[in-house]
Amino acid sequence: MKNNSGYKTKQKENLLAFLIRNKDKHTNVREISVFLAGEGTPMGTATIYRQLEKLVGQGLVRKYILDGSTGACFQYIEEADCCHEHFHLKCTSCGQLIHVDCDFLSEAQNHIFEHHGFTVDSSQTVFYGKCSECSKAVQL
Amino acid sequence: MKNNSGYKTKQKENLLAFLIRNKDKHTNVREISVFLAGEGTPMGTATIYRQLEKLVGQGLVRKYILDGSTGACFQYIEEADCCHEHFHLKCTSCGQLIHVDCDFLSEAQNHIFEHHGFTVDSSQTVFYGKCSECSKAVQL
DNA sequence: TTGCGTGCAAAGGTTTTGCATGGCA
């Protein structure tokens, strides 16, 4: 049911190709728009939003809304990795966003569900704090 | 240092009173605006944003950016409840804020520091997801 | 009096929607 989703168009292909190529990080609509235009295969903003909405609905793409940043971020989800959700660490000093794919955090997620009855959504959860470099800087 | 913050005005009082009265759930700028207007004590949108920004800076109010919702959410933080180091679980459906003081999460904090060099600030970090009741509601 | 607080309006940015056209099946 997730493959039969309308017609196949070049725009759709280009968008998905870009998302897959950048599956290790998240991107946003502006980046997508700029990149596709640069490739000579421009895609209207409205169309990008409409396609992303469908992809999110199909579970192929995840949508993030991070703290200070402007607008939503999107990231392709590799189906094989579905069980391996990852968390975000955001440094409140330098703003760096670190991706962590770690078994321990998955365990923490399970723990919270089993002991506190709470289902954590890793795509929305961000750990705030200081990265190693900024931690050092503070101690100077 | 968090009490001496400028002049005392009626708008400021009304805003804080509303936030405290609704400290058990999150609210947003529109709700605040509508409520205060209905009370006969209207407050300009810009002023609401400016005051909320200050309150967040003072640590009296927490700002959330939740996924599906439109815009940011704000919630008053009761100081007495937060003196001890613990984590927060916030239900994105009902807005309930759950306090969790759990060894496992402290371990997670240590793990992140040792394995990822990142110092998590538990007072700023919030786990987003669905509480047990809202999880059930979704499955209906 | 000093300077922060306020309100209005305008600007900035992201996302959505309407409508006519274009392209897949």
Add this chain to the structure above:
DNA sequence: TGCCATGCAAAACCTTTGCACGCAA
């Protein structure tokens, strides 16, 4: 031929900013 997809422009939203006036201290 149907119907979905696209693109453009306009609209809808949320949030921020500029500026003049009001009010607390």
